[in-house]
Amino acid sequence: MWQGPEVGEERTPGVKGRWVAARIAARVVARGLALFFGAFSLANAAVAFRTGSTEDLWWIDLGGAPSWVSATLWLAAGLLVAYGIAPSMARRRRLATACASALLVLAALWNAAGFYAVWRAGEIAPALGVPFSVVVAACFAFLGWAVWRDRAPASRRRIELAGVVAVVIAVAIAFPLAHVWFFGTTDYRRPAEVAVVFGARVLPNGALSTSLEDRVRTAAGLYHDGLVGTIVMSGGVGESGYDETVAMRDRAVLLGVPASAIALDGDGIDTDRTVENTMRMFVEDGTTRVLVVSQFYHLPRIKMAYRAAGLTVYTVPAEASRPIPQTPALVVREIPAFWVYWARAWARGMADR
Numbered sequence: 017m018w019q020g021p022e023v024g025e026e027r028t029p030g031v032k033g034r035w036v037a038a039r040i041a042a043r044v045v046a047r048g049l050a051l052f053f054g055a056f057s058l059a060n061a062a063v064a065f066r067t068g069s070t071e072d073l074w075w076i077d078l079g080g081a082p083s084w085v086s087a088t089l090w091l092a093a094g095l096l097v098a099y100g101i102a103p104s105m106a107r108r109r110r111l112a113t114a115c116a117s118a119l120l121v122l123a124a125l126w127n128a129a130g131f132y133a134v135w136r137a138g139e140i141a142p143a144l145g146v147p148f149s150v151v152v153a154a155c156f157a158f159l160g161w162a163v164w165r166d167r168a169p170a171s172r173r174r175i176e177l178a179g180v181v182a183v184v185i186a187v188a189i190a191f192p193l194a195h196v197w198f199f200g201t202t203d204y205r206r207p208a209e210v211a212v213v214f215g216a217r218v219l220p221n222g223a224l225s226t227s228l229e230d231r232v233r234t235a236a237g238l239y240h241d242g243l244v245g246t247i248v249m250s251g252g253v254g255e256s257g258y259d260e261t262v263a264m265r266d267r268a269v270l271l272g273v274p275a276s277a278i279a280l281d282g283d284g285i286d287t288d289r290t291v292e293n294t295m296r297m298f299v300e301d302g303t304t305r306v307l308v309v310s311q312f313y314h315l316p317r318i319k320m321a322y323r324a325a326g327l328t329v330y331t332v333p334a335e336a337s338r339p340i341p342q343t344p345a346l347v348v349r350e351i352p353a354f355w356v357y358w359a360r361a362w363a364r365g366m367a368d369r
Contacts, residue, residue: 039166040176041179042158042162042166043103043162043166043176044176044179044180044183045158045162045183046099046158046159046162046163046166047099047100047103047176047180047183048100048179048180048181048182048183048184048186048187049155049156049158049159049183049187050096050097050099050100050159051096051097051100051101051180051184052183052184052187052188052191053075053093053096053155053156054092054093054094054095054096054097054099054100055093055097055100056072056075057072057075057089057090057092057093057096058090058093058094058097059362060072060362061086061089061090061093062362062365062366063361063362063365063366064086066365066366067365069323069365071320071323071358071361071362072089074191074195074358075148075152075191076089076120076123076124076127076149076152077127077130078123088119089120089123091116092116092117092119092120095109095112095113095116096113096116096117096159098113099113099163100180103166110163110164110166111164113160113163114160114163114164117156117157117159117160117163118156118160120152120153120156121153121156121157121160124149124150124152124153124156125149125150125153127147127149127152128147128149128150128153131147131149132147139204139206140202140203140204141202141203141205142198142201142202142203143201143202143203143312143333144197144198144201144202146198147198148194148195148198148199151194151198188355189351191354192316192350192351192353192354192355193347193350193351195316195354196312196313196316196347196350197312199315199316199319199331200312200313200314200315200316200331200333201312201333202331202333203331203332203333204307204330204331204332205238205243205307205330205332206243206307206330207242207243207244207305208243208244208305208306208307208330209244209245209246209303209304209305209306210244210245210246210247210248210298210303210305210306210307211235211238211239211243211244211246211247211248211306211307211308211309211332212247212248212250212290212294212306212307212308212309212329213231213232213235213247213248213249213250213264213309213310214231214250214251214284214287214290214308214309214310214314214318215228215249215250215251215252215260215261215264215284215290216228216231216251216260217254217255217256217260218254218256218258218260218263219256220256222256222258222263224263224264224267226337226338226340227311227334227340228260228263228264229267229337230311230334230335230336230337231264231309231310231311231334232249232264232267232268232271233271233334233335233337234309234332234333234334234335235247235268235273235309236268236271236272236273237335238307238309238332239268239273239277240272240273243307244307245277246277246278246279247268247273247277247278247279248278248279248280248281248294248297249261249264249265249268249278249279249280249281250280250281250284250290250293250294251264251281251282251284251285251290252282252283252284252285252289253282259282261280261281261282261284262280262282265278265280279297281293281294281297287314287317287318287321288321291318291321291322291325292325294306295322295325295326295327298327304327305330306322306327306329306330307329307330307331307332308322308329308330308331308332309332309333309334310331310333310334311333311334311343311346312333312334313343313346313347313350314346314350315331315333316350316354317350317353317354317357318331319331320354320357320358320361321357323361324357324360324361324364
């Protein structure tokens with residue numbers, strides 16, 4: 017392999033210098049992607065080994081696949097981590113890593129095909145016409161190409177390592193945002209037994225805030241469309257002094273939902289408490305099919321919380337009546353929240369015996 021000058025040695029690099037810099041940059045990005053997805057999948061594999069449940073579906077869904085497929089995924093994850101840590105490799109490992117990337121591309125495209133199948137069947141209504149699986153497939157196509165075509169010379173290790181760490185951090189930020197925009201904005205409404213509406217602020221005059229009004233109105237629409245027979249209003253007493261659940265019920269009644277079809281969870285002071293309280297209700301009533309209603313940015317975290325509690329729910333983003341100025345800040349808040357909920361689910365899974 018040709019060994020050229022290290023990056024930065026030429027003050028005015030020519031064509032060869034730019035080629036080397038581009039190849040090194042590609043390797044840095046590929047290593048960052050490999051480290052993130054490989055480490056994330058291996059961490060999920062540790063939980064799956066103990067409980068049989070995995071959070072890998074947030075990037076690739078192998079649900080229903082034979083056990084050897086999952087084992088192949090874990091092997092691929094190991095190869096990715098190895099590449100992220102030690103990119104210099106013999107031809108055999110290079111070939112294995114590139115093949116692993118190609119298999120992950122195929123799996124992601126299979127997920128994308130499933131997305132379009134259920135969309136065509138009318139089972140989902142995505143706001144975006146492209147699933148996150150396509151993004152995943154593109155990432156692994158690039159990674160496989162970068163692994164196989166890496167002919168860049170060795171660069172300054174500290175500089176390259178800093179670049180890899182920066183890429184990992186960037187992907188860790190982009191990952192939850194991608195789920196907010198791809199998953200959170202997709203409407204999974206379908207016939208269910210119950211719809212859970214998560215509380216939000218009630219104004220000092222007793223009126224619902226825009227966010228809460230949109231949630232209640234969306235849930236009322238689910239009831240009128242015959243998709244649910246019961247609506248659970250979950251919330252607490254906010255700074256205004258009003259009980260959110262009572263205000264939500266009264267608004268739903270004005271929207272034509274009979275009070276007898278509304279249940280109140282007045283202790284749903286946050287996402288965790290709502291999930292905990294409603295799960296008790298569902299166990300007592302034998303409820304197994306549930307819709308949840310909130311703003312799009314909140315829904316990935318809600319689904320993760322219910323999954324950790326042992327229930328798969330179907331998310332319905334609240335239909336926005338008008339733009340909410342605080343939305344960008346609320347979206348950003350979901351980045352650390354996503355990882356906190358994932359870490360808690362991971363820790364709980366590792367503690368299970």
